Amino acid sequence: MRIVNIRPQRGIRILTGAIPIAIALIAYAVVSAARAEANPHDKVLPTFLAMAEAAWRLFSQVDPRTGEVTAYADTVASLWRLSIGVAIATVSTLLLGLALGAVPIFRSTLGPFITILAVIPPIAVLPILFIALGLGEASKIALIAVGIAPFMIRDLVGHVSGLPVEQAIKAQTLGASSWQLILRVYLPQALPRLIESLRLSMGPAWVFLISAEAIASDVGLGYRIFLVRRYLAMDMILPYVAWISLLAILTDAALQWVSRKAFPWAHGEAK
């Protein structure tokens, strides 16, 4: 049988999926144990035990200097920046994506401008944001919004303008005005696509958040890992990276769940 035709069952899929993860974890455990044996003060590859100790300090102990649990304060600060930035990008995507996607004259007016914005590397405008908005929260939020919005807008415009022309015609023969056409035909079909492009944009959003925090901040997940890097504190960096990954996975799962619940027709499922 050709290998392209072999379709593993669910149990086998879970098993095969777990193998590389297990290999990576075991390899790390073996190598870090060997290094710890050679040098108990090794910082580069901390053992899982050392990481657990550091994580326990970060995630449950109140830092006497700030009076807060470090990881908790960092997470709240970062998620706040991330969610505001992403919310601004999402709302502006929905408004512009619908307007440009549905109305050709808006598309011909603003389309080229947005295309130009989309090719500017967002990190390159970070200094401009720092100068214009200061080093506070506004510039970090702006970087996230500016970083992901152009891609999302272009994606949504493409999707809405690419809906079959038959739908628009049918709606008009049923008496729909431009407004009703946008509200009842384009908006509902834009929403699942918007969630999809949001899921794809969450990766870049985290990159922009961590970059902004690394450069100018006094609290936040990105700030913390770049701060402790100076002391080679891998035992703190690795748990933080794992924590960020976990947050990203949970966000993605939540978005997917919302889309499946709210738009069953878009996922080819019964309601």
Place this chain on the structure above:
Amino acid sequence: MTALLSFRDVWVEYGDKVVLERVTLDVEQGSFVSVVGPSGAGKSTFLRLILGQEGPSHGQILMDGTPLTPECGPDRGVVFQRYSVFPHLTALQNVVFALECEQSPLLGKLFGRARRDAIAKATEMLGAVGLEHNLQVYPAQMSGGMQQRLAIAQALIKHPRVLLLDEPFGALDPGIRLDMHGLVTRLWREHGLTIVMVTHDIKEAFKLGTRVLTFDKRRIDPHAPNRYGATAVYDIAVKRKDGDVAAVLAE
């Protein structure tokens, strides 16, 4: 009989390409016009002209004596071969859509009593096309034939002056096609519809139509195939006896 639609020396040109030329004909109220012809002979263009999806390059199209604007309106219903229904709405919502557009300009949604009335009307219309047991189903879960039934119900709820069918049964298998012939004939009789149907199937054209228009090019310049456009080269009246109609319905 009065002329519902009049074409007066209508031409459609895209740049150098002439698609339709010198189309002059009347469509009477209550007629069932089948349009046949080879691919690229302007059948769909003819339908789009009536629909208002595009306007003629020269000439005039009159509906009830007034010129058509090149924009789709609620007096003309349409069923396409595909994409005729909204994938994000259930069967019932697809049909209620037209009533909501009419009665709720701002929100496009109805509430309370108006909503119940609209649902009752839509349910009745869905019953007329045989979808009374599939009100809450999304189009993606329906067969091709059911989707076309839904598209017809959706168009008929507006009581259009003309119902335009663009190869509506082209993608259906033969058994379902026969069912649909019966359904369209019944609705045409019961609602006193005027129907213009584009089809590839000449048998279907003669079976359903009271009149068959054949579009083709009268002249062909082999060095410039786009120089001349197509027009209605044959215009055949079909006597549809009551016996024939009964036979179609009985199928």
